[in-house]
């Protein structure tokens with residue numbers, strides 16, 4: 001945990017406005033707790049979340065005493081049957097609009113989550129297709145599933161109830177299933193058709 005705190009302090013010391021994107025999965029909640037109100041909390045309201053996620057979002061906001069900024073697509077019309085387009089409209093476009101006033105973007109990404117995140121670095125510089133450049137910081141990059149859940153337990157932070165049902169990665173309800181035994185955490189997302197929604201692949205990593 002000490003390394004994660006050092007990464008956070010180093011990023012915040014550089015100045016500028018900071019935010020953290022939070023899906024209210026366990027690692028994001030741990031990160032929001034570690035940040036202790038020093039970054040705005042952004043939530044992508046896709047319109048397809050499990051009701052349990054929305055209730056948990058409100059529970060954590062009240063417990064931590066934080067305001068959550070809901071980023072919503074202006075008039076979503078696409079459907080999960082076309083996941084590339086749907087994710088772009090419901091997630092990527094609102095994120096790009098929501099991040100425009102920030103310099104530092106904290107994420108709860110972890111290397112262990114999926115093969116697509118295996119080379120994640122704790123601090124990276126990214127540029128979005130609209131030209132927006134951000135310092136992208138992932139303080140929990142090397143945390144394991146056990147470490148994340150131990151952190152929440154040690155701090156008396158309740159978990160999203162869907163974990164107790166066997167889910168290991170939780171996004172929009174139509175695109176989230178439980179993983180097969182022995183598969184990585186995100187293997188139940190999008191029926192195996194893809195691993196990432198686009199939030200973390202639409203940018204160009206510059207350093």
Ligand code: SF4
Pocket residue numbers: 046048079080081082083084086087088090091171172173174175197
């Ligand atoms: S995860 Fe599914 S429902 Fe959510 S934005 Fe992507 S395709 Fe649409």
